Amino acid sequence: MPKFLSTSDSDFETRFTALLGAKREDSPDVDHIVAEIIADVRARGDAAVLELTAKFDRLELTAETMRFSPDEIAAQCAKVSDADTAALQMAADRIRAYHARQMPDDAMWTDDVGAQLGWRWTPVSAAGLYVPGGIATYPSSVLMNAIPAKVAGVGRLAITVPTPDGAINPLVLMAAKIAGVDEIYRIGGAQAVAALAYGTQTIAPVDKITGPGNAFVAAAKRRVFGKVGIDMIAGPSEILVIADKDNDPDWIALDLLSQAEHDESAQSFLITDDASFGQAVAAAVEKRLETLERRAIAGASWRDFGAIVTVRDMDEAVALSDRIAPEHLELCTADADALATKVTHAGAIFIGGWTPEAIGDYIGGPNHVLPTARSARFSSGLSVMDFVKRTTLSRMTPEALAAIGPAAERLAQSESLEAHGLSVRARLDRINNLGA
Amino acid sequence: MPKFLSTSDSDFETRFTALLGAKREDSPDVDHIVAEIIADVRARGDAAVLELTAKFDRLELTAETMRFSPDEIAAQCAKVSDADTAALQMAADRIRAYHARQMPDDAMWTDDVGAQLGWRWTPVSAAGLYVPGGIATYPSSVLMNAIPAKVAGVGRLAITVPTPDGAINPLVLMAAKIAGVDEIYRIGGAQAVAALAYGTQTIAPVDKITGPGNAFVAAAKRRVFGKVGIDMIAGPSEILVIADKDNDPDWIALDLLSQAEHDESAQSFLITDDASFGQAVAAAVEKRLETLERRAIAGASWRDFGAIVTVRDMDEAVALSDRIAPEHLELCTADADALATKVTHAGAIFIGGWTPEAIGDYIGGPNHVLPTARSARFSSGLSVMDFVKRTTLSRMTPEALAAIGPAAERLAQSESLEAHGLSVRARLDRINNLGA
Structure with missing residues (x-):
């Protein structure tokens, strides 16, 4: 069962603060290993990358086979069903249309003393996208990272994706093809990040690296930051649903579970102004957990980090939401539009009961790479802005x-x-x- | 004397690559010391900050005297001359006017399937600005960091500035007052960054930390990144001047020296299509170095890292400039406007011989916090965008x-x-x- 809290309880503040501060992620200290890997790749280039790939991914590659050939990509893409291809294509089109509106404008004007001032935006020349291998290989993430880069005008976009024992998800290659990715390398881990940042004999260095990864990848990104640009260091996923009693408890339960099923460290919050509705949602979650494929993961997340908070009114809900600064915020209330305007800190808001968060993960158009762990207080989801830079102009x-x-x-x-x-x-x- | 290169020389590529790769900064590895300081401040709050301030700044403070009082600020500001105040005020007005144009727009639209999509920008709630003490205390940097934050709508803006032995530059306080800074603490080093990021009994935590600092400050910012947002980690300053022979060599010499005088690690480049003009500038630099107050610093920078490159034509100059990706780029050529449009990577461009880079440091309007060490390939100068964040919206x-x-x-x-x-x-x- 999740934690039940009420703002009317005398110990609410203590328990809510504890929930916010809960250490959900055990980050192993891999920094010294990562430092050695990066130094090795800088010193020996391809040779180091190939050795590390043999060691960690049990895969013997050569400089020639490190990169997927056009024939290999075509052969993998041929395995993808028409329905999956059509879904990826629709997602890509919608993501592209949304992100095209983010392109910032250049400006130049003459001020009152006759000085000409302004700025100009230009794309990053080359970007690298890290795609995780194994169970967390999400073709949707390829679209969400690659399309903003291509919309921005990035000339060269390289993907690295580890293929442990040679296994690759064909949908990842199809997503890369649809998004217009230029190069795909079957390498991963800190060695892939180092190769992208510093270059090897085979892989030209890039200027910006984005994409999620495990503790090694995160530590490597933090280390190469400065040499290249990086996106945020993403933590476990979170959702906050604010819902009144006029919702189907099962819908809300599924929305909470769609974060919980990501990861045992994911966190799902429900805030409601009706305690019995909260109980109904809790019951609906338990019922769904009986049959859900990923019930072990989702159940652990919900048990350890899930919470249902009863508030006196929706203004109280918004105030708590801003303290959580949720990655995903679903507003399922009668006045959802008005409520959305009161929120200050959130990565993405899903307005109204017909907008499950999963729509945003795949097909809505906005990016699904969003600030976690309260970083929506100071940062934004991935966008075209991550792949352009501004030159100021004075004359x-x-x-x-x-x-x-x-x-x-x-x-x-x-x-x-x-x-x-x-x-x-x-x-x-x-x-x-x-x-x- | 600086290095002289020509693209016609057979060893040009080798020497130019060496120049680009020159390690200009000796970054001492202070990371473990910084980690201890941050842990100490997190554990003990004010007590740790006060002890470290006594140790490093030789200054005994209490929780009550850590913050400058309104009376102290007024007393320091009274020491500032009317001329200095007027200059700071003009700079502030111009910086404010430039940055006000950077405020991004919200958007909301209905797409072809009837989905409402968009985004909304909101300011960071609280920001902290690190201001270095000692010789590098620049009131202009206070304006350049604080004004974009205030234009963005940041509600609470705190400054930390170390005051070794109690010494403070009154102009720093005047600049803070003009910029509308809310709180000023006389602390510095990694302990100040930790206090801003995690908060103490006296200092409320902020969401974003910006501002330059020494190796300890840089390491601390890198460590708290994620808990709070940070701006870039700035390296030594750089300028590239591209000039044809129709320039006064003394003007160009002074522009090169205005970077060189910052720091022995600063780097000044001249690229010209006229070798004898390059020689004339080199002679002008030597002449100015005879009398310049900071000739020891400027001379060392020019000798160790300065370079004059002769090119065949201005297209070659632009290509080299993009490889340097200079923080500051001055274009002193007949067709400077056209040349500016060809440049892809630069933090700021100063167009035409009447636009010395120093104008941009103080009064032009654009920000003087700019990407160094080739990071203009992927990042931009400080702006209003650093103090706002985007929430995406779907319905x-x-x-x-x-x-x-x-x-x-x-x-x-x-x-x-x-x-x-x-x-x-x-x-x-x-x-x-x-x-x-």
Whole structure:
């Protein structure tokens, strides 16, 4: 059973704070191993990657077979059913349409002193996408990472996906093909991240690495951050459903379970203003857990981290939601639209009972790579913005420099940066001489 | 003397690659010390911060005196000259006007299946700004970090600035006052970063930490990344000037020196299509170095890392510039506007000979916190975007769910995430029952 809390209880604050602070992830300290792997790949390139792949994935590759050939990709894609291909294609089209609207605008204007100011956005030249192997190989994640990069205009997009014992999910290759990925390497772990960041004889280095992975991958991304850009370090998934009594308890139960089934460390919250509705949802969860394929995982998550909180009213629900800063927030209330505008911290909001979170995972259009572990307080889901960068632009005229240069000179002097001031002064003197 | 290179030389590629790869920064490995400091601050809060401040800054504080009082701020601000105040105020106004244009727009639309989709931007609730003490205390950096946060709508903005032996630069407090900073603490180092990230009895935790600092501060920011957001880890400053012969060599020399004087690890490049102009600039630099206040620092930077590259034409210059991906790029050529459009990787571009880089450091309007060490390949200067985050929004209707739900269900099944599929199926069944 999950934890039951009520804001009316005298120990609510203590228990709620404990829930927020629950350490859900046991991150093994793999940092020193990862540091060695990265150093090895930097020093020996392909040779190191191939050795580590033989060791960890039990797969003997060569520099030539590290990359999937066009024939291999075609052969794998041929295994995908038409229905799956059509579903991936619809998802890709919708994700592309949503992300195309995120492209930021360039700007250039002339201000009141005659200075031209502005900025210009350009895509990252090359990006690498880490795709996990094994049970957590999700073709939907390939679409969610690759399409924003391609919409941004990234010229070269490489995927690394480990294939333990040679096993590959054909849907991953189909998703990569649909998304327009340029290169696919059958490597994984910290060695793949190192190869993408530093390059090897076979793999050209990229400028940005995104995508989820295990503790080794996360540690490697943290280490190469600075040499290349990275996306967030994702933690276990979370959902908060805020629901009033006018919902089918089974729908809400399934929404809670669709996070819980991801991972034993996932966390599912229900906040409701009706305690008996909360009980009904809890009962519906138990019933579904009897038959769910992944009941061992979902049951552990729900038992260890699940919670049902009863509140006095929906304003209280929003206040608690902002403390949770949930990755996914479902609003199943009569006034869901109005409630959504009151929320400050959430990765994604699913408005109304007809919008199960699973729609957002696959097909809605918004990205499913979202900030976890309360990081929605300061970060956003993956987007086109992760694959572009801004160059600021300035152009002074003599008149503009005459108007604002003396203040720059003054500030440079106050910071004892003489050359800064002189670089302005030399030009101001010329202006004065020209004027004289 | 700097290094002289020419793209016509047979060893150009080797020497240019060496220049790009030159290790300019000796980063001491302070990570284990920083880890201990952070753990100490998390465990003991104020007591740890006060002890570490006594140890490193030789300053005995209490929980009450850790924060500058309004009276102390007023007393320090009274020491600032009217001219300095006016210059700071002009800079603040121009930085505010530039950054106000960066505020991103919310969006909401209805797509072809009737799904409502969009996103909403909200500010980070609380941000912390690290301001270095000692010689590198720059009031301009206070403006450049604090104003984007305030433009974004950050409700609470706290500064930490170490005051070794109690010394404080009054202009830092004046800049903080002008920028609307809410709290100023006289602490620094990894302990200040830990206090901002985790909070103490006196300092409430923030959600985002920005600002430059030494190796301890950089290591601490890297460690708290994830618990809070951080800006980039800044390296030594760089400038690339691309100039033709129709420039005053002394102006260009001063522009190169205005980076070199920051730091012995700073790097100044000149690329020109006229070798004798390059020689003239080199001579002008030597002449200025005879009298420059910071000639020891600037001279060392120029000698160790400075370079003058002669190219055949300006297209070659742009290609080399993109390999450098300079933090600051000055274009002093006849066709500077056209040249600017060809550049792909640069933090900031200063167009035309009347736009010395120092204008951008202080008063132009764009931010002076810019990507260093080739990170302009994948990242941007500080902006309003660093202090806002996006929540994606989705709202399905029964009709929209009927149109796209089956594809989501299909993909969920292909990923063996049964509850995901069932959460959609339960609703589709209701729609079918309603329609029947």
